[in-house]
Amino acid sequence: MSSKCFARGKFFITKKRVGKNLFAYLMLAPDIIGLVLIFFIPMGIALYVSLNEWNGISPMNFIGLKNYATLMSDSLWWHSVGITIVYTLIFVSMVYCLSLLIAVFLNSITGKIQGFLRTVYFVPFTISTIVLSIIWLFMLDPRRGLVNKFLHIFGIPAQSFLGNPKQALFCIAFMTAWTLIGYYSIIFLAVLKDIPVIYYEAAKLDGANTFQLFKSITFPMLKEVNVFVLIVTTIASFQVFDQVKVMTSGGPAGATNVAVFYIYTNAFDYLKLGYSSALAFMLFIIMFGFSIVLLKITKGGERE
């Protein structure tokens, strides 16, 4: 459509045509200026700063690709990338499986109760990460928290959770998943509701059991939404920061020092602005790679 108009415009540049273009640009101007200022220019600056040694105060010192060479052999950085990947695997699988299970469960009940339970599961999503961190710091308190009281009923000894390097990352992933399960089950439920009932009835006549129904009808119908949920949760978990800052500050013993937290400390605590920009670009590349691999594995959600 627009190319056709363009061709016509080339030959008959009328006053009206110019006016129409101008009006469109005026309507777009505030947002375009904003996006350029907030995204495109900073992207350019980030690239330039990453080629410099700079503490934000003294003049920049151009060092070419040296920051990138440094990060390649920065074991702390790769440690934090590793932690981020472990976090992503725990978090994404937890959110994906549980929200799909809950959506299937919600889809099997009807009427007002479905809507009510959906709302209940969704409540944690609306609460800010900071308040959620408070709630779970309280719940997971090693000596007096409710979770340890609960475990005690089953004879499980008190755990130190966020104070234990082996448990802290899992606790943060669990808490974050807890807040998002309701959100993603709404997305899954919306798609499940669109699957025609006839499919299930036909398969039941052929003697299919519940598992077979899920495997051969439900799951294939979810392909697009699967890709959406996996990609969005993966990208989000690569950027986890708020809850780490509030709950553990990267500790204990660096066990939750995720990539964005490492970038943040380099930029705002050590004032290595050039280096942290290089790290951020590296994270971007890793994230991008992960998304591409995910798209390849899931074949972009196309149905065969």
Add this chain to the structure above:
Amino acid sequence: MKGNFKNKNGQILYCVKILGGIILGCFFLIPIYMLLVSSIKPTGEVFDLRFIPKTISLSGYSLILKQNFLRYFLNSLFISTTVTIVALAFHSMAGYALARLNFVGRNVVFILILSTLMIPFSVILVPLFILVKKFGWLNTFKGIIIPAIPHAYGIFLFRQFFLTIPKELEEAATIDGCSPFGIFIRIFLPLSKPIIITLAVAFFIANWNNYMWPMIVNQSQDKWVLQVALANYIGRTGTPWDAIMAGGVITIIPIVILFFILQRYIVEGIKMSGIK
């Protein structure tokens, strides 16, 4: 006889299912209930973990209000409201241009807008800080508000919505001598109430809950937002838990109210983000 038995079994199964659903619901609600109930316990009794407090005390609230929390509340309210209103105005204009106007370079502009969704915030964190510092916006509300406004997601959803409005309306208005801007204001905006409410709720909640950027931009205490103040409050040693909990309750009140009034729109918004 056999059919009746099966039916009864099915009913029992259904009840068990709903019971399971409610127990699962407790798993989501108990932690939040603990926040509410702990905020009205006296400092010494917070960790008795009773579901019904033995004694009710508002000392947490009075302590937190003495820490200037009302000020932070108003700061958060001002910032979130401003961002929401300005963003809705800008995004609806841009969405209208992309959906309904033919202009040179429309597809290129649209793709460039969408491409910003790919950029992670951590990459632009440092340069954005440098820019904001250059403009002299550190420790100002401007420094939080302006970077929060441009967002491809809002533009995209407005565009998708405007695409569904029938062309005949536009044509009729043009014949009646309505200008393109008049069509936008008098025809498109009134028709887009559902999307406006949905996005308004989404923007408000996102900005109210935002922590990282306000923390980095506003170091001076009187410009803090609630999330930053609360996070700072946790970090200090010796802070009584009932006061922290009271701060948490104050922080979530506006969102909980919004949630219960506009729940339908929130759910619609989520479905839109997932499917379209």
